[in-house]
Amino acid sequence: METKIVLHNSVSLDCSFIGFHPNMDLHYRIVNHYKPNIYLAGSNTARSGIELFGKMLPDETANDTQKPKKDKSLPFWVISDTKGSLKDLLHHYRRLDCCRDLVILASKSTPSDYLKYLDERHYDYIIAGDNFINYKSALKELITKYQSSTIVVDSGSILGYILLNENLIDEISLIVSPEIIGIHSKNLFGELKTKINLSCSHCEKFPDGNIWITYEVKK
Numbered sequence: 001m002e003t004k005i006v007l008h009n010s011v012s013l014d015c016s017f018i019g020f021h022p023n024m025d026l027h028y029r030i031v032n033h034y035k036p037n038i039y040l041a042g043s044n045t046a047r048s049g050i051e052l053f054g055k056m057l058p059d060e061t062a063n064d065t066q067k068p069k070k071d072k073s074l075p076f077w078v079i080s081d082t083k084g085s086l087k088d089l090l091h092h093y094r095r096l097d098c099c100r101d102l103v104i105l106a107s108k109s110t111p112s113d114y115l116k117y118l119d120e121r122h123y124d125y126i127i128a129g130d131n132f133i134n135y136k137s138a139l140k141e142l143i144t145k146y147q148s149s150t151i152v153v154d155s156g157s158i159l160g161y162i163l164l165n166e167n168l169i170d171e172i173s174l175i176v177s178p179e180i181i182g183i184h185s186k187n188l189f190g191e192l193k194t195k196i197n198l199s200c201s202h203c204e205k206f207p208d209g210n211i212w213i214t215y216e217v218k219k
Contacts, residue, residue: 003143005151006034007160008173009188016185017156020177023210027175030212034173036075037148039099042159043081050092057092064091065121067101074100076146080133080159082107084114090123103146105138107131135166161191169217172198178209 008031010022031039050057077099079086086104093102104118104125118125126145128138142148153163163169198215205211 003149003151004170005139005153005163005168006036006171006173007153007163007169008034009154009160010175010177011188012177012179012181012185014180014182014185015187015189016181017188018186019181019184020179022175022177023206023208026206026208026210026212030173030175031152031154034150034152036150036152037146038078038103038142038151039075040078040080040151040153040155040159042155043079043083043085044158045155046079046081046093047085047089050086050089057089060088060091064094067122068094070100072100074098075152076100076103078103078105078142080105081114082110082131082133084111084117087114087117090121094123103142105133107133135163135168139168157186157188157191160188164189164196164217165193167217167219171201171217172215174213176211176213178211 009017010027011017012020075098077093077096079093079102081104090102090104093099102123104123106115106125106127107129108127109131110127115125126138126141128134128141139151142151153159153169160169197218199218200213201216202214203211204213
């Protein structure tokens with residue numbers, strides 16, 4: 001099966017992914033445009049999303065420990081979490097209407113109590129790699145097991161540059177906000193080890209000044 005892996009994010013004009021207020025409605029409209037079978041994020045991004053709810057996050061119930069029966073057209077949300085930082089928090093994402101269910105990417109060093117937590121709640125997980133996730137192996141298993149034709153990676157810089165450094169990204173999708181952050185910026189691509197050649201495939205301006213631009217990664 002031919003699978004496209006898209007790295008998607010919202011950034012400022014100087015390519016910072018922090019320090020500004022992205023248009024989140026537009027951000028997720030673009031995600032949905034790709035009709036992904038899998039939506040992939042890192043644990044830091046997932047935890048940040050949960051922390052926005054603060055004390056509003058509801059407690060886990062018995063229903064949360066069972067696999068949900070949802071529309072099969074919805075994407076699986078896949079979260080990289082080797083350290084078990086999302087233990088006791090995953091039910092928040094399992095409840096989302098836009099999430100078919102969760103799949104966790106782990107490694108051989110992932111704490112056993114976290115794997116037990118996942119087993120008891122019937123979360124799928126994939127163990128790939130020793131101390132760190134072997135993404136080439138993990139993505140291959142995800143694509144095969146979940147018959148995925150499109151994967152959208154929506155995360156901070158760490159997961160993005162790991163996948164780019166390993167030549168696993170096919171397309172980059174950026175929503176560029178009309179702001180410059182300057183000295184307080186954090187560059188989305190600041191940790192790349194090598195130059196990556198791109199070909200612009202789409203550019204679209206929106207009424208609020210945001211620009212959506214996509215690039216094919218030349219391999």
